[in-house]
Amino acid sequence: MVGITSFGAYVPFLRLDRSAMGKGGKGEKSMANFDEDSITMAVAAVMDCLDGVDRDAVDGLFFASTTSPYREKEAATTVAVSADFRKDILTADFANSLRSGTNALRAAADAVSAGSAGQVMVAASDIRLGAPGSVFEQSFGDGAGALLMGGEDVVAVLEASYSVSQEILDTWRIDGSPFTRAWEARFTGGQGYQTSMWGAISGVLKKTGLKAEDFAKVVLYTPDARSSMRLAAGLGFDPKSQLQDPLFGVMGDTGSAYAIMMLVAALEESKSGDNILLASYGNGADAFVFKVTDKIKEMTSSRGGMKRNLASKDVIDDYSRYLSYRSILPGTADIYPIPFGSTSAPAMFREVDKNFRFHGVKCDHCGTPQFPPQRVCAKCHTKDQFQPVRFSDKRGKVFTYSMDAFASPFDSPAVIAVIDFDGGGRMESYMTDRTVKDVKIGMEVEMTFRKLFEREGIINYFWKSMPVRFSSEG
Numbered sequence: 001m002v003g004i005t006s007f008g009a010y011v012p013f014l015r016l017d018r019s020a021m022g023k024g025g026k027g028e029k030s031m032a033n034f035d036e037d038s039i040t041m042a043v044a045a046v047m048d049c050l051d052g053v054d055r056d057a058v059d060g061l062f063f064a065s066t067t068s069p070y071r072e073k074e075a076a077t078t079v080a081v082s083a084d085f086r087k088d089i090l091t092a093d094f095a096n097s098l099r100s101g102t103n104a105l106r107a108a109a110d111a112v113s114a115g116s117a118g119q120v121m122v123a124a125s126d127i128r129l130g131a132p133g134s135v136f137e138q139s140f141g142d143g144a145g146a147l148l149m150g151g152e153d154v155v156a157v158l159e160a161s162y163s164v165s166q167e168i169l170d171t172w173r174i175d176g177s178p179f180t181r182a183w184e185a186r187f188t189g190g191q192g193y194q195t196s197m198w199g200a201i202s203g204v205l206k207k208t209g210l211k212a213e214d215f216a217k218v219v220l221y222t223p224d225a226r227s228s229m230r231l232a233a234g235l236g237f238d239p240k241s242q243l244q245d246p247l248f249g250v251m252g253d254t255g256s257a258y259a260i261m262m263l264v265a266a267l268e269e270s271k272s273g274d275n276i277l278l279a280s281y282g283n284g285a286d287a288f289v290f291k292v293t294d295k296i297k298e299m300t301s302s303r304g305g306m307k308r309n310l311a312s313k314d315v316i317d318d319y320s321r322y323l324s325y326r327s328i329l330p331g332t333a334d335i336y337p338i339p340f341g342s343t344s345a346p347a348m349f350r351e352v353d354k355n356f357r358f359h360g361v362k363c364d365h366c367g368t369p370q371f372p373p374q375r376v377c378a379k380c381h382t383k384d385q386f387q388p389v390r391f392s393d394k395r396g397k398v399f400t401y402s403m404d405a406f407a408s409p410f411d412s413p414a415v416i417a418v419i420d421f422d423g424g425g426r427m428e429s430y431m432t433d434r435t436v437k438d439v440k441i442g443m444e445v446e447m448t449f450r451k452l453f454e455r456e457g458i459i460n461y462f463w464k465s466m467p468v469r470f471s472s473e474g
Contacts, residue, residue, distance in 0.1 A: 001151060001154055001157055002109050002112045002113045002149065002150070002151050002154070002157070002158050003109075003149070003150075003154035003155065003156050003157040003158045003290065003293075004147050004148065004149060004154065004155050004156040004158075004267070004290065005053075005119065005148045005149065005150040005152070005153055005154055005155060005295075006049050006050070006051070006052070006053050006147075006148040006155065006299075007049055007145075007146065007147050007148070007155070007263070007264045007267055007299075007305075008045050008046065008047070008048030008049030008050070008051065008145070008146045008264065008303055008304065008305065009045055009048060009143070009144065009145045009146070009260075009261050009264045009265075009304065009305055009306045009309055010041050010042075010044035010045040010048060010125075010143060010144040010145075010304065010309060011030050011142075011143045011251060011261075011306070011309035011310055011313075012030050012031055012032045012033060012036060012041070012142055012143065013033070013312060013313060013314055013433040013466075013469070014030075014031040014032070014033055014313070014314055014316060014433075015028040015029065015030055015031055015250075015313045015314070015315045015316070016028060016029050016031040016315075016316060016317075016319075016322050017315055017316065017317040018138055019317065020316075020317040020318065020319040020322075021133075021137060021138060021319055021322075022133075023133070023138065025138050026249065027248070027249035027250060028249070028250060028251075028313075028315055029138070029139075029140065029141040029142075029251065029252040030141040030142050030143050030250075030251045030252060030254070031141075031142060031316075031322060031325070032127050032142040032325070033325065033432060033433060033450075034324075034325045034410040034411060035410075035411075035432055035450040035451045035452070035464070036127070036142075036450060036451065037067075037069045037127060037451060037459070038065040038067045038068055038069060038075070038125040038126060038127055038144070039063075039068070039069055039075050039078050039079060039082075039125070039449075039461070040448075040449050040450050040451060040461070041125045041127070041142065041143065041144035042063055042065070042075075042079045042123040042124070042125035042144050042146070043079055043082045043083060043123075043449040044144060044448060044449065045123055045124075045125065045144035045145055045146040045257075046061075046079060046083045046121060046123050046146045047083060047392070047393065048146065048303050048304045048305070049121065049123075049146035049147065049148055049303075050083065050148075051302055051303040052303075053148065055083065055084060055085055056085075056086060057118060057119055058085050058086070058089065058119050058120070058121050058148070059089055059090065059117035059118050059119055059120060060089050060090035060091065060092075060108070060111060060117045060119075060120040060121065061076050061079060061080040061083070061085060061089060061090075061091050061120070061121045061122075061123065062076060062091075062092050062093075062094060062104035062107060062108055062120060062121070062122050062123070063075045063076035063079050063091075063092070063093050063094065063104070063123050063124075063125075064093075064094040064095070064100035064101040064103065064104040064122065064123070064124040064125070064256050064257075065093075065094075065095060065100065065124065065125050065126050065255075065256055065257075066095065066096060066097065066098065066100065066126055066128060066173070066255055066256050067125075067126050067127050067128055067255070068093065068095060069459055070459075071175070074091060074092075074093050075093055076091035076092055076093050076123075077091050078356070078461070079123055081352060081356045081357055082356045082357070082358075082392075082449050082461070083121075084357045084358075084359075084390050084392065085121075090111070090116075090117060090120070092104075092107075094107070094256075097256070097282040097283060098171070098221065098255055098256055098258075098280065098281060098282030099256070099280050099281065099282035099283070099284065099285070099286055100124065100256040100282075101122070101124030101145070101256040101257055101258075101259055101260045101280065102259055102260070102278070102280040102286040102288070103286065104122045104124065105122050105147060105149070105260070105286075105288070106161055106163070106286060106288075108120035108121075108122050108147075108149040109149050109158050109161070111149075112149050112150055112151050113151075118150060118151065118152075119148055119149065119150035120148070120149050120150075121146060121147075121148050121149075122146065122147045122148075122149060122260070123144065123145075123146045124144060124145050124146075124256045124257040124259075124260045124261075125143070125144035125145075125256075125257050126142065126143070126144075126254055126255030126256050126257050126258075127142045127326075128140045128142075128180055128253075128254075128255045129178045129179050129180065129326055129328070130179060130180060131179040132323070132328060134179075136179075136180050136182070138252075139223070139224060139248065139252055139253050140180075140252050140253055140254075140255070141251040141252025141253060141254050142254060143251060143254040143257050143258075143261055144254075144257050144261070145257045145260030145261035145263070145264050146260070147260060147263070147264075153295055154293055154295060155267065155292065155293060155295045155296050155299065156267060156270075156276065156290040156291065156292050156293065156296070157290065157291045157293060158288060158289075158290055159208055159275075159289040159290065159291050160204055160207045160208045160288070160289045161204065161286065161287065161288045161289075162200055162203035162204035162207055162286075162287045163200060163284065163285065163286045163287070164196055164199040164200045164203065164284045164285055165283065165284040166192070166195070166196045166283055166284045166285075167283065168188075168191060168192050168283060169183060170182060170183050170187070170188035170191075170192040170193075171183075171188065171192075171223075171282075178326075178327075178328075188223075189223070189227060192281075193222075193223060193227055193231075193281055194227070194230070194231060194234075196281055196283075196284050196285040197220065197221075197231055197279055197281055197285045197287075198231065198234070198235065199285065200279055200284070200285035200286060200287035201231075201235055201277065201279050201285075201287045202235070203287065204277070204279075204287040204288065204289055208289050210275065210289065211236070212235060212236035212237045212238075212242075213236075214275050215237070215242060215275045215276065215277050216242070216270065216271075216274035216275060216276065217242060217243075217244055217266040217269075217270065217274065217276045217277070218232055218237050218242045218243050218244060218276075218277045219244045219259065219262045219263050219265075219266050219276060219277065219278045219279070220232065220243070220244070220246075220259075220262075220279050221258050221259045221262075221279065221280040221281045221282075222246050222253075223253060223281075224248065224253075225246050225248040225249075228243060228246055229243065244262050244265060244266050245265070246262070247262070247265070247306075247310070250310055251310065256282075258280075259278060259279070259280035261306060262278075263276070263278050263290075264305060264306050265305075265306040265307070267292070267296070268305050268306060268307055270292045270296060271292065271296065272292055272293060272294045272296055272297070273291070273292060274291070274292040275289060275290070275291055275292075276289070276290045276291075276292065277289055278290065302470065302471075303470075304469065304470050308469075308470050309469075312469045312470065314433075314435065324410065325410065343455050343456050343458045343460065345458075348458075348460075353373075353388065354372055354373055355461065355462050355463075356461065357390065357392070358390060358391050358392040358447065358463050359373065359388045359389065359390055359391070360372065360373055360388075360389050360391050360425055361373045361374065361386035361387065361388060361389060362386060362387050362388075362389040363377040363379065363380060363382060363385065363386055364382070364385040364386060364387060365377065365380050365382040365385055366379050366380040366382070368380070368424055369389050369391075369421065369423060369424040369425040370386075370424075370425055371391055371421070371425045371426070371427045372427070373386070373388070389425075391421060391425060391427075391447065391463075392447050392449070392463060393447075394421045394422055394423065394425070394446075394447070395421070395422050395444060395445065395446045395468060396419040396420050396421040396422055396425075396444075396445055396446075396465070397419070397420050397422075397442055397443065397444055397445065398417045398418070398419060398420075398439070398440070398441055398442060398443050398445060398465075399417075399418045399419065399420045399426065399441070400417070400418045400441060401415055401416060401417040401418065401431070401439060401441070402415075402416050403415055403416075403436070403439075404416065411432070413436065414430065415430070415431040415434055415436065415439055416428060416429070416430060416431070417429055417430075417431045417439075417445070417465055419445055419465050429447075429463070429464055429465040430452075430464045430465070431445070431464065431465045431466060431467075432448065432450055432464045432465075432466050433448070433466040433467065433469075434466060434467055435467075438467065443467060444467070444468045445465040445466060445467055445468060446465070446466060446467075446468050446469075447463045447464070447465060447466075448463065448464055448465075448466050449461060449462075449463055450462065450463070450464045
């Protein structure tokens, strides 16, 4: 019995008011911060999915995205090490297609079914760009979703899947161009989306013998709010009662992550015995049928998921800020010197456990946790007697902080906080996703994996602090 054993999601804290982009825009779109990319958002979704999960039992991680930060370098390894998975796991990138998220899902299910892996994490994440003034600029949103596929303690059993492939130039992006392009909507919608999705969904329904009325929820990738309603109605589903809310007014189309995120939203509201249909699109379509089990009741309430991520937000109406964050407008970063030396690949390699896994140490003699790792205990002065300890999933409180109005062109004033971790340990960190007026001594924070800076074609990642988004009580 193969299926989903855990699920998680990430929606950025920032949202852009669509009216700021003109053209009568309504609602808001999710907007990645200046220090986020597809990798950092995937890490956040994976960390959410790992709530209550033994990460040492994960045997693989598949990363799916059309906007991986590197054109040649595996992103899945970065996500896996930042989630502090074992070193002997299978990692793979799925790219270049809106279907890459569900392609990775099917590959993960096949790996578990074949016995080559016990559990495989699927993380889909995208930050797609539409040209300024385009429909895509209004409709695209940023986000990530994660599903853990396994064969035991399954929350939703994968009953069947069906795929179709179609060669069509409808939506694309060439190498070197930041903007997604599309052909005329009647052609892309009729000959592309409707045809492929109809074929995949009809195929999986025939394969299972299920009818439209047998499903509690239908989760469809859609390029806009109307296309999925038309498709669902044509296939005999009731768009009002069965179709998952596309969330276009509060988030937008998150690309390869969209179908996964919508499935997470559906699972959050599902109950034992529900049948869920999932279908995604991109040069063809993938369709899946899941059956929810009693294990859905055991999903811990401390995870973020879709509902809580969407509720936690800061809506801005500064269009120029959005353009600067996405490097569409020439930013002010070039006039600020980067306060770091040259990037060193050997140094980054040596510091992987500290910078990516976010490992500190715990003294064997007195039990004091410490970050960064060191040879001499700060409390009892014992030398070279430590065990590694992970700090990425620890919360803490602000001991003291300062603000710098000149350090960052994107995040002024920059907040530099000294954090005391729960259980012990102290570090100095940049604070992100914060409202300046709310920063205070004693405020609760958690850690988030972010871009620190980019230099010489190398993206430097590290962990920052941010105000706690979700309480542990649910």
